[in-house]
Amino acid sequence: MMNIMEEIDKINQQLRIKGYKMTPQRELTLKVLLENEKDHLSAEEVFMLVKERHSEIGIATVYRTLELFAELHIVEKMNFGDGVARFDLRGPDNTHMHHHLICNVCGALKEIKEDWLGQLEERVKHEYGFQVTDHRLDFTGVFNNCKNTECKREGKAKAV
Amino acid sequence: MMNIMEEIDKINQQLRIKGYKMTPQRELTLKVLLENEKDHLSAEEVFMLVKERHSEIGIATVYRTLELFAELHIVEKMNFGDGVARFDLRGPDNTHMHHHLICNVCGALKEIKEDWLGQLEERVKHEYGFQVTDHRLDFTGVFNNCKNTECKREGKAKAV
């Protein structure tokens, strides 16, 4: 993975190209996302983490920033069924090539950082006449080594 | 696909086993789901369709019914990013073996009624020590024959 400052620079450029500015709020939001890349943070979680370093920020700004990042394909807005939107950084080229394993028992969420769907996308193209631009693949189940039998899916999307 | 009355009977039994009753509201909700199997209806859409035949029903009942059906694995509660939960009937054994194609241009949603993930589930099991119980696979992109270039994803999950 790239250096955080490099990432920020690159996204700074992306913003400028589209006529947006890199503000302290946006930069901090980005840092928080980069530093917690493995967790799939909700807007509220991002807000609290940003607030630790920049206490004047308002939650509406975080929502607006995340929405902007989603439009620019910097992050992906996902919903794992716990009632809040969660934000997942995309890859270096803003590609989306990872999948999720979600443990039913402890709620842990692990990423598979590979793209397993090349063949299936070909199949979709030929059999269904559908040109794929993005995909989403989540597996739910249980980790063999999941010890956490009492806490049942408490709505946290914590990295494993 | 099975006869609607047979389906209802079967689900009736599932309910009884768990100590629940088949009420007119539940039966109508089920009928609406079966009759619109290809559309992925939201709770509000189900509510309006049920209301046409049973005008006294309250929307809370529909929410509670759909939640119950989801617990019993009769339907699956899904989120396609348009801000509402949508409900997808499961197969005859309450299995979940279909995938989605979502057109970015017209918003159409088509189901692939096959399970393409057997191999990948094996891979997850061996490489990640994760026992899969369910999965979700959505592709977004464009249908080659999508004519609908002006209407951009209006939030409807209409069957194609």
Next chain:
DNA sequence: GTGTGTGCAAATCATTTGCAAGGGA
């Protein structure tokens, strides 16, 4: 200055819940 970005508070919208009443075993 013009337009973009921000914080605050109020508004919105889907969904959930409390509660009193209905109805079947």
Next chain:
DNA sequence: TCCCTTGCAAATGATTTGCACACAC
């Protein structure tokens, strides 16, 4: 009777919006 179920209205909680102000080019 007991417990499940329902409709209504009110509550909830995440997200969005209106607005006045601040800031950068």
